[in-house]
Amino acid sequence: MEFFKKSQAVRLKSHLDKYLIADDDQISTRQSRRGAATKSGRWLVELVETNPHVIRLKSCYNRYLTASHEPFLLGMTGHKVLQTMPENPGKDLRIEWQPIRDGFQVKLKAFGGTFLRANGGTPPWRNSVTHDSPHTAATHDWVVWDVEGVEVPEDEAAADYFSMVSSLSSVSDEISGLEFGFGSPVSARSSLPRSASPSPRWLSMKKSPLISVPRTPAMDLFRNAKSVRLKSVHDKFLIAEENEESVTQDRNGSSKSAKWIVEIVENSDTIIRLKSCYGKYLTSSNRPFLLGMTGRKVLQTLPKRLDSSVEWEPIRENGAVKLKTRYGQFLRANGGLPPWRNSVTHDIPNRTVTQDWVCWEVHVVEILEAQSPTPPLAAAKEDSFASESSSPSTSRSSKSASFSGPEPESNDSLVSSPPKGSNGRLIYFHIADEHGDVDEGFEELSITFKGNEVKELARRLEAELGIDGLTVCTRSPLNGKLYPLRLQLPPNNTTMHVVVLPPASKVVS
Known part of the structure; x- marks a missing residue:
């Protein structure tokens, strides 16, 4: 409830990584992946004076989110969630919602004891929003939402409404656009990622704006990486097969065959090569995957002379990364029935349904040490x-x-400290949850830091993340436990890897 009290407006993100939006018919509500980029995904927060435990949510059309009595489908338990404007909002309990914390997420409880639910499955359930009680464990996550605070420009038409809204503080739009997804390890698909909000969900509950963590260009994900994993839209990893020729997809991303060594092409700042665990390069061949089809095979090869067939250009696309050949095709993870299932080709997606097949999460497995x-x-x-x-x-x-x-x-x-006059040392950091757990599927973030004081480093990280009370820890190489940094940082601007704990964590004292 504290988060809603300190936000002018919020976005609600479902377990399907889709946002609750107000349809332009000004009646319906639904889920959409584009909710973060439109005003229809933004809900103004209105506190209820007579009940401090509930809120009202108002759409961009100035209508309230309402738990209606209208069944979504006859014979089913779920009821429609609509946008309405009651004659007397102060006495209509259907527009009041009680936020209930569930871990790092929130459930919104309606007056009758039901919960705001984001439905999945096939039409007509797909993308629909109802209010219901989860009767099975399989649908428990359907009533759990990520809350992202947003800042609303004062010059909008709804500015006159804000005088009635509590505005103790605001949260920047950047909190929802932040791509810790880099990814999903360092996941690039976040938007880090399918991965999830890539970062621990306590980040979305922070009090102040994120002010200086920039969106990371695609090439930056690879520039400091020794090796990476690539995760497709089908939740499968790019795999180098044991025959040392084929490339496929597989859900087991922990095997060595899922790790690809990164090479930056000489005299280029935008092109990379990827080498398999067998020492062969990811190659866009000219061999058709199936006769009469446009897709061509992606192989592992070791050409006598490295040419453009082993070169890939990372391109950022809506939080994910596309890998483009020098001739305009993209690395594509195919789905469907055999022989397409689990295959990998390079092609140009011509259909909307396959647009995401060329998008990959980038999981950084090993970081390249900075060298002078x-x-x-x-x-x-x-x-x-x-x-x-x-x-x-x-x-x-x-x-x-x-x-x-x-x-x-x-x-x-040969791995020396940065030369004198540099901007300081590189500090790589993982963001843990309140239990001290780190999602290794997400990439380490990094900052450049001058100085040796731990308190200064903590203040710098707090400024970067917009969160007060962080604890900077190091992990013991003996037992893996986290210990807070107390003394000064190592001399000579040595690169460091640390773990950041949130304010509520009791992992260390």
Whole structure:
């Protein structure tokens, strides 16, 4: 209830990653993925003076969200949720909703004891919104909503309404546009991701605007990555098959065959190569997948000379990433019946139904350590090491951008601190929930930080995330437990990996 008291308006996001919107007929309500980008997905919060435990929600058409008595389908228990304007709103209990916390989410309870429910399944249930009581465990999540606070411009037509609305504070629109999804590890689909809101849901309950965490360009997800996993719209991962030639999809993303080593193409800031665990490159071949069809096979190959067939351009698309070939096709995860099921091709999606098939979540598995320019002597030593080793190089040099396993201990001198006059050290951080759990499916975020004081670092992270009272922790390499940082940070601007705990966490004292 505290969150609604401090927000002018909210968006409600269902378990299907769709938003509650007010239809333009000014009567119906439904779910839509585009609710974050339209005013119809925004609901003004009105407090009830006679009952501090309930709220009213008003659509952009100045009509109230209403738990009606009209059945959604004859013979079914669910009833329609509509937009209405009662003659006497102060006495109409159908427009009052009681927010009830459920973990980091909220259930909205109507006067009769039913709950606002986002329905899934086939039409006519798909995208519909009703109020009902969940009778089975399978539909429990259907009545649970993520709440995203939004800021409403004062120059809108509804400005005169705001004088009646509690406006203790406002929450920026950026909270809903934030893509921690980067993804979903660092998930890029969030919008991080299908992943979910990519970030822990307590972030959506924060009190102040997110002021300086930018939207991450697609290439930035790969630039600091040693290896990644790619997750398709079908919730399956891009897999390098054991025959060391085929590429498919599989739900098991924990296998080594789901990990792809990132290479930045020399003299390019927009093109990457992806290498499988078998040392072969993800390749857009000219071989048709099926005769007479447009899609062509995506393979693992190791050409004698690296050409454009192994080059991919990451492009951001609505929170996800598309991988484009140099000839305009896209890496596509196919669905449907065999032989299409689990196959991977490159093609141009011509139908709306397959537009999402070229969208991928990017899960960063390993982070590339920041390095300073290598002195001539060290560079010669590095080249010698690379030439004598049979394994792929793990250091970025002027000749190669290939990354694989962990850095050799004897090569520590090559991973030096940033040169003097730099912007400081890189701090990578995961955001844990109140129990200290970290979703490893989401990428670490990062900031550049000058200084050695832990308190200064905590204040910087609080400013970045717009949340007060954060605790900065490190994870013990022995038992994996979290311990708060108390002393100064390591000297020489050493890159660090930390975990951020929310204010309500009692994991550490």
